[in-house]
Amino acid sequence: MLAYMIRRLLYVIPVAFGVSVICFMLVHIAPGDPLTAVMPIDATAEQQAAMRAEYGFDRPLPVQFGIWLGNALQGDLGSSIATGRPVAAEVRRAVGNTLILAFTASLIGFPLGIFFGFVAGTFKDTLIDRAVTALAITGVSVPNYWLGIVLVAVFSVTLGWLPSTGAGPGGSTAWAWDIEHLRFILLPAITLAVVPMGIVTRTVRALVGDILSQDFVSALEAKGLSGTGVLRHVIRNVTPTTLSVVGLQLGYLLGGSILIETVFNWPGTGFLLSNAIFQRDLPLLQGTILVLALFFVFANLLVDLAQPLVDPRIKRG
C-alpha cells in the first residue's frame, strides 16, 4: 500500500510538468498581443518593441518557458501584465473566493444528489424514480449560465429579493458567513450546484438499483435483516464509486465556472480567467490555468488514495 502511495505521488510529477508545458504553450498559440492591455493601441512600433523587451516577450519561447517554470517552482508566477500585481496573490484571492462558492455549492449539490439518487434507486421504475430522473437530466442538460440568468431575472430583477452580482456588500475582501453575505452567494451557488447534483443523482441511482437487485441483498433480507441494516450494506457498496464521482465533480467545482462567475460577477478563478483571456494577460492566464490544473491532479490523487480506505476490495500494491 505504501509503495502504491509513493508511486501514485511520483506520477504527479510528470503529469504536473505536462500540464505546465501545455498551459504555457496554449496561451502563446492564441492570437493577439499580450501587450494590448498595457499600451494605448496607437503606440509606435518602437515603443511596442521596447515594452516587448521589458516584459521578456522578445526571447525564444523555450527560454521564456524555462524562466517561467523556474520561478513557478519557487512559488513566483510572475506579475500580471494588465495590473502589474503578482499573479500568485491574484490567483490566491480568486481561489479563496471560488472555494467559498464551491463549498457552498457542494453543501447544496452533493447531499441533494445522493439523497435523490437513493430515493430513485430504491423506488426504481416507479413514478418517483421517473420524476427524480427527469429532474436530474434537466439539471445536467440545462446550460447553467442560462439558469443563472433566469434566476437573476426572477429573484433579483423581478422580485428584488437577492443581489445579482458581486461577493458581498463591500466586495470579497470582507467576506463573512453571515446573512448579508449569504444573500450574495445563494444564486451563484444554486446555479453551480445543479450539474453536480444531477450527475451524482444519476450515478447513485444506477448504483443503488444495481446493488438492490443482487443476490446478496435477497440473502440479507431472507436472513431477516431490517431495512436499515440492508441500507447500511448498500451504502458501503455505493460509497467508493460515488466518492470518485464526487471527487471529479469537486474538481469541476473548484475549477470555478467562467460562465457562472461572469454572469454573477463573482470574483473567483473563472472570472479571473475570463478577464485574463480578454486582456491577453499571459502570465495571469498561465498562472491561473496551472493552479486549476493542479487542483484536478490533486483531487484525483486524493480520491485514488481514499478509495482503498473505504473499499477493502480495492487492493493497491
Next chain:
Amino acid sequence: MFLKPLRQAVLAVATVALFSTSALAAGTLRIGMTASDIPLTTGQTDQGGEGMRFMGYTVYDSLINWDLSSADKPSTLTPGLATEWSTDPEDRTKWTFKLREGVKFHDGSDFTADAVVWNLDKLLNDKSEQYDTRQAAQGASRIPSIASYKVIDPLTVEIVTKQPDATLPYQIAWIMFSSPANWEAQDKSWEKVAAHPSGTGPWKLESFVPRERAELVPNLDYWDKTRVPKLDKMVLIPLPEPNARSSALLSGQVDWIEAPAPDLVPALEGNGFKIVSNTYPHNWTYHFSRLEGSPWNDINVRKAANLAVDRAGLKQLLGGLMVEAKGFMPPSSQWFGKPEFDVRYDPEAAKEYLAKAGYGPDKPLKVKALISPSGSGQMLPLPMNEFIQQNLAAIGIDVEFEVVEWNTMINIWRAGAADPSAQGAQSINFSYFIQDPFTGLIRHLSCDLIAPNGTNWGHYCDPEMEELFKKIRTTFDPAEQDEVLRKTHEKYVNDALFLFVAHDVAPRAMSPKVKGFVQAQNWFQNFSGITIEE
C-alpha cells in the same frame, strides 16, 4: 436521515436571506463600468477612455484640462493646474507654463514646478528613480513632441518640443500629475501608491479592491470650487458583462451603468430608467487601403460607397443610438467645417459615380473588408457590417468579409494594409477616438506615420494633406488653428477618404434618482454636479 437537517438549514438560510434588505448610504452613486478591472490608480490610467474618465479626471488633474461643463457644445481645453501657457515667438519650440498657486495634493503637499518635472520624468526618463513602466506605457506615447523640460521658478515650467508643435496643449491634457511626497511616503513603491494614491483632483480614492470596487470621496479643498463633488461617495464597480451590468441596475445594486446593450434599452426605459447619451468624438468607419491596385484609389468609388449607405436605416437598427456620419468628425464638431461633398443616402447618385469608375450592378466591383465580431468602440459590428454589405451590393459593390477576432484585428491595424496579415483586404472596419488634432486627423493619414511606424493603416500619402498637417502643428493661435483643422476635415470629406458611417453616442443608463449629470461631448465626464435623490 442526515438530509433532513441539512435541507432545513438551507431553507432557513434562504428564507432569512430573502426577506432581509440592504440599506443604502445617502448620497452615494454606484457606477457599473464596462472595464473588467479598476483602472490603474497611480496617475496615468489604463483601460483607455474609460480609465481616464473614472480614475484620471476624477482623482487627478492635468496642466490643461478638458472643459466638461456643457452638453450643448463641443468640449474644448481649459486651464487646469496651469493658469496660462504660451510659446516664445522667436523660438516656437519653447513653451512656458504658469502654474496655479496654492494647489495641494490630497496628502497635503504642495503642487509646484518641481512636481511637474518629477511627473514628466516618471513617464519619459527611465533613469529617474520614479520612472514607472506601467504609467510610461500609457503616457509616453501621448506626449511624443516633448524633448526636454525644466523648472524656471516654483510656479513656472519650461517645456521644449522636438519641432514646433502647436498641438502640445492637447498632448499635455493627457498627462495626470501624482504627488511626489506621497510616493516618498509610500516607500517609493508604485505598488503601494496604487493602494494610497494622491492627486490634486476633485475626488480622493478612499479604498479599492482589485477587480471588484473602488470608493471615491470628495476632495473638499479642491481648487475649483465649482467642481467640488456634491455626493458623499462614488463607488466604481467593474461589470464587463453587459447582461450582468443591466441586471445590477435593474435590481438596484448600482445606480448607473455605462454602455447598456442597445437591445436592452427599451426594457430599461420601460422600467423607469433614464438613458442619457450625447454625441462625442468617436467614429465608426471603413479605413481604406490606398496601396497600388486598391479600388478605393478611385475617388468615384469612394464617393459611390459613401452615397450608398442608408445611415438612417442603420440608426433605426441601433435603436436610435448613433449619430449619422456626415464626415470623419461628428457634424457638431468645432472642426467639421463646410465640406462641399454632402455625405448622404443617394443610391442613384452612387450608381452614377460607380459607373464613372467602370462598375455597376451588371459589372460588380469585388472588394474585401476586414471586420471584427466585437471590440471596444466597435458598437454592434456584425449587424452593422451586414447592413452596409447589403447597401453596397445594391449599387454594385460586392463586399467579402474577412472576420477576425478583435485583438487580432488590432494587430492587423498596427501592421498596416501591406502586411500579409491583412490578407489582401482593401479596407478595415475600425472605430476611432478623435478628440484632438493628432488622434482626430493627423495620425490616420500622415506620410510619416505609415504603418507599421504609425497608425496610417492605408498607406495614404498626399502632399496637400501633408501641408495641412504641417500648418496645424505650426499655427499657434487657437482660433487660427481651428480654422486649419476645419480645412483639413473638409479635405477628408471632399476627397471621401474613408467610408463615413456612424458616431457612437456613449449611452449610459441611470436610475431616476440620479440628478444633475451633464453629459459633455467628450470621452471624459464631470461627476461633481451629481446628487442622489433619496
